[in-house]
Each structure stands twice: as C-alpha cells, then as structure tokens.
Amino acid sequence: DAKTTQPTSMDCAEGRAANLPCNHSTISGNEYVYWYRQIHSQGPQYIIHGLKNNETNEMASLIITEDRKSSTLILPHATLRDTAVYYCIVRVLPLNNNNDMRFGAGTRLTVKP
C-alpha cells in the first residue's frame, strides 16, 4: 500500500529547473515528506525534507501544498549529474524507536544536454 505516487519518468533540459511532483494524499499530521535520489549503482542520497513549510537547501527546494496532500521537489538548474531516480518518502517522526523508512517506485529523471 504505497503512501506516495510519483510519475514513472521525466526529462529535463540541462540548465533548466526540474520540477518533480509527488502525491501523498493520505499523509498524517505527524508525517514528514523526505526526498532522496539514487544515481545508478550508488546508495540513495538525502536531498531535503519538510513537514508543512517550504524548505530550501543547497541542493533543492521543497514546496508542500497547504493541505499537505502533495509536494514538488525543485532542482533549480539541472545538470547532467542530476540524472537519477528520485524518491519521495513519507515517514513519521521516529519517536518510540519507530524508525520506519520505505521507498515507493520513484521518478527516473533524465537530464538532457
């Protein structure tokens, strides 16, 4: 029972912004939205996370809708090295040793020259 829905694949031109959507319509009030990416044959890499406010770091921005049912990861200036599978994950704050982190199918982003 997937908590998130993402497009299977997306293309983006190099230098342009990549906007990756994620639907999490059943998200609970205590669940955070995390984004990871996995470049071919490497371990997943953390990108960003948020609860309800928009977040920005050196890698990306995360926009969460007011109802929290969907979010968008934005890579502002995509490069060829951003080609990867991007995973949107919903997880609770890990209190009481509940460290549960499960991946959905993800979006395969291809950045083209």
Next chain:
Amino acid sequence: DTEVTQTPKHLVMGMTNKKSLKCEQHMGHRAMYWYKQKAKKPPELMFVYSYEKLSINESVPSRFSPECPNSSLLNLHLHALQPEDSALYLCASSQGQTNTEAFFGQGTRLTVV
C-alpha cells in the same frame, strides 16, 4: 565523518555457503537499516534496528539473519540462499529519535550461484 561503510562491495556465494555482510558507521546513529534492491526496483526494507534492538522485520526469510553487536556495527548473516536472493544489499543509518536524514552505504552486490 558522514560515511556508512559496507563490506564487501561484491560477493559471490554458492547456495550452501554461509557468509556475512558488514555495515559500519561512526556518526553516533542509533537506527540502522538493511534494504534489498533488485535491478530497476526501489530499495525494499528488510530490517531496522533501533538502539541495538530489532524493531522491524519485514517477514524476511530466516536464511537472512541480522545482528547488531554494538551501536556502530550491523551485520547480515546469509545461509542457504537462493539465486533469486541475488541483489544489491544496502545499509543505512539515522540518528534515531529525530527527523534527520538517513545516510546510505554504497551497497554489497550479492550474486548467489
């Protein structure tokens, strides 16, 4: 040091062999995870240890046996595996009680012959 180290990087084993995968981190993280990833699929959660106690076992067959001897080490003991168990095995760690990110190792590529 924000590294999760997995050894070996590659392993070929016969169906009657016993082998172990090792994962190590020195970030003071108290949650550690094992994932299995087949080609072109997302990582699939197998086990989670929280504060050295097994907190999640995703109904993994008993031929996979996890062990957490201390807060820095996580092992996965393998015995009587099947060819379909061939996959990339990923280890991850996170702080444990806060909403911080998880760090992943580069994985062990396992081939069962």
